[in-house]
Amino acid sequence: MGNVLVVVEQLNGKTGEITFEMLGKGRELASALGGELHALVIGGQADELGIADKVWVMGDGALAHYTSANHKAALVAAISAISPRVTLIGNTSIGMDLAAGASAATGIPLIAYCNALRVEGGQVVGTSQIYGGKVLAEVAPEDGACIVSVLAGAFPASAGRSDKTPVLETLAPPALDNRVRFVRLIEPEAADVDITKAAVVVSVGRGIQSADNIELADGLADALGGVVGASRPVTDAGWLPKSRQVGKSGLRVKPKLYLALGISGAPEHLEGMKDSGLIIAINQDASAPIFDVAHYGVVGDLFEIVPALTEKIKG
Amino acid sequence: MNIIVIVKHVPDLVEELEIAEDGKDLNRDFLKFVVNEFDDQALEQALLLKEKGGGTITAVALDAPEIDQTLFTCLAKGADKAVKIVGDLEGRVTSHAAAHMLADALKAMSHDLILTGVQSAEDLDGQVGPLLATYLGEPHVSVVTGVEARGQMVVVRQEYAGGVTGEFEVDLPAVLGIQAAPQPPRYAPISRVRATMKEKKLVEIQAAAADGAGLNVRQMVRPQVASHAEMIEGNTDTVVERIVGIMAERGLMNG
């Protein structure tokens, strides 16, 4: 059988965009494999999933709050019960808990960091984006089934929405694994500036080298009437507050102008800024993946260019 | 608390990556390797836990080019013991195989907590942390940005998009994939690493035979990008002039 199962991701009662991205792709794969598109909801709501032929609901109240151990047990039980040919899981924090764990528990191979999927001669072929986006690996399972962890933004979400009403079916929950217990969700602290609202974001990466150098970016942002954003290493180091972080575990921004200074362009960073109106990148490494999404690029030293640029803009 | 930290070398992504002639792996002959950045975070988290609550830290790695230096660096920073798993480890080791070998070695090492880096840039068959946890039958939490010891459990923070975090209690023993320690990783001066090399020895363990990932790599290629940036060339003045021109054209010069 060639059924495709999409693992629905819900946090705080909200279905993530990644779910619709996978449902759209899943629909296409299911047709190519001559099977059905199924969705699996663990401890949540089955709304908005009309594009699926069938929605399996494991609706036990104990599964309402996501925990890695319980949801992995649930997923493994569901895969054994449904035997999908392809299981799609988002490469999110939750997916990073579940996908490899499910692969180990079921013995089904896993294609990770996947950003392209097709069926060729009845076989599923996936593309893994590795080495920070510098290499693509085309892989296929040795036989039959596979689990795939799908990168956010790889497929259009619009293809995954439909007003139809799917068939609902309940699945018995597994024996609970309470070794991991939910305590609470913590919302981020209120920020001094909201980088998602700014028209101009001047973002700095590890190339900025130290907290003292942040003032270079401040100067440029001031001159442009914008705000300073950052990649993860900069906020992890405490050079800028977490509220300035752009990317997978930070914020998604879509300013008119995004300046990327000393940022390599790892997939986790691109996820948060690739839809910006105009992207200009300055990086010493000509092969940095940031140049694949930037509109304009400069191979050079930010410490030379940024001060000169700031001066010029100030006039 | 007895903590195991698992460390791995990854190709330095700032360097040029060349694909091997058979198109199925990187050309590893001239690669420059660095410690996976998240393993530094994992070691820092372990050191903080030890400083607060006592216990031991054991650094564990699969054999790889120049891995000894990294294991000695772990010792120099405060790990008590360093273990190198040796065997047939040429070329790319799949995550599934690495997890099997690690599970086999760690079964025999008493521990409360195993910390891995959250991910590395080369695991096309998934992250080792959750694979290892499943093979060992231990719970696992990924994308962890804080760990506190509380008796027979730890309280951990797991990070989601938008800066939202979840807090969980996790029974020990457990495996955690560390994204970031609460403070930046400490630095060990090379003089101290050299001194450690004279004082201490690495423990070697033979790797068990391990299965692959059940995947065939058909080919590795560089991305064919639909749109590459238009590159601005010239000296600083020329570059600056051009950038200002581009911004002015779009009315971006005054906020």
Ligand SMILES: Cc1cc2nc3c(=O)[nH]c(=O)nc-3n(C[C@H](O)[C@H](O)[C@H](O)COP(=O)(O)OP(=O)(O)OC[C@H]3O[C@@H](n4cnc5c(N)ncnc54)[C@H](O)[C@@H]3O)c2cc1C
């Ligand atoms: C679960 C998870 C979530 C993540 N979430 C995020 C996220 O939200 N946001 C995020 O950004 N990352 C995130 N990351 C981390 C991501 O994988 C990368 O590690 C990170 O984006 C790299 O940041 P960087 O580009 O600043 O640093 P690097 O990759 O180290 O790049 C630094 C760049 O600076 C350049 N450079 C150095 N000196 C100069 C100079 N003088 N002039 C010009 N250029 C210079 C170098 O050539 C290099 O390209 C996440 C990772 C994981 C595992």
Ligand SMILES: Nc1ncnc2c1ncn2[C@@H]1O[C@H](COP(=O)(O)O)[C@@H](O)[C@H]1O
């Ligand atoms: N070959 C390996 N040797 C040692 N540790 C590894 C290896 N592969 C993965 N790990 C550990 O698992 C983490 C995640 O790496 P990966 O599974 O490659 O994403 C690393 O940060 C290490 O802690």
